Amino acid sequence: MGIIRVDYRIYDEIVKYAKEHLPEEACGLIAGTEDENGRLIKKVYYLENIDHATDHFTLDPKDQMTAIKDMRANGLKPLGNWHSHPESPSRPSDEDVKLAFDSSASYLILSLMAENPVLNAFHIAEGEWSKEDLRITSEDYYF
Numbered sequence: 707m708g709i710i711r712v713d714y715r716i717y718d719e720i721v722k723y724a725k726e727h728l729p730e731e732a733c734g735l736i737a738g739t740e741d742e743n744g745r746l747i748k749k750v751y752y753l754e755n756i757d758h759a760t761d762h763f764t765l766d767p768k769d770q771m772t773a774i775k776d777m778r779a780n781g782l783k784p785l786g787n788w789h790s791h792p793e794s795p796s797r798p799s800d801e802d803v804k805l806a807f808d809s810s811a812s813y814l815i816l817s818l819m820a821e822n823p824v825l826n827a828f829h830i831a832e833g834e835w836s837k838e839d840l841r842i843t844s845e846d847y848y849f
């Protein structure tokens with residue numbers, strides 16, 4: 707698995723959305739492109755957490771279908787999902803590991819427990835998780 711890149715504007719948008727949904731966990735899907743250098747997140751989908759809970763989430767299946775259709779229409783590859791942890795660190799909970807059925811997906815977890823948000827990406831397979839190389843980027847820096 708290569709590097710996963712996400713533009714800082716998309717990152718800011720996720721943080722803003724997740725903060726607006728406190729104290730509930732916020733969640734959604736990520737899509738973009740993938741090649742031998744890694745993954746590029748181009749679009750984030752904001753889905754309803756039908757649990758409306760502070761410590762777990764379930765993606766709305768109808769929202770999920772709409773998002774997948776949009777990815778197809780825009781030539782984007784589904785890359786995984788994201789959710790927030792309002793009061794716990796940026797790493798998979800026992801439940802997150804148990805419910806992670808897609809070993810090809812990147813699982814992004816945004817922690818809002820401290821003053822500064824922390825976002826990490828994880829690979830989860832067979833009850834084990836490992837951290838992926840997630841980088842928040844800006845093309846502006848190269849000018």
Ligand SMILES: [Zn+2]
Pocket residue numbers: 762789790791798799802815
């Ligand atoms: Zn979680």
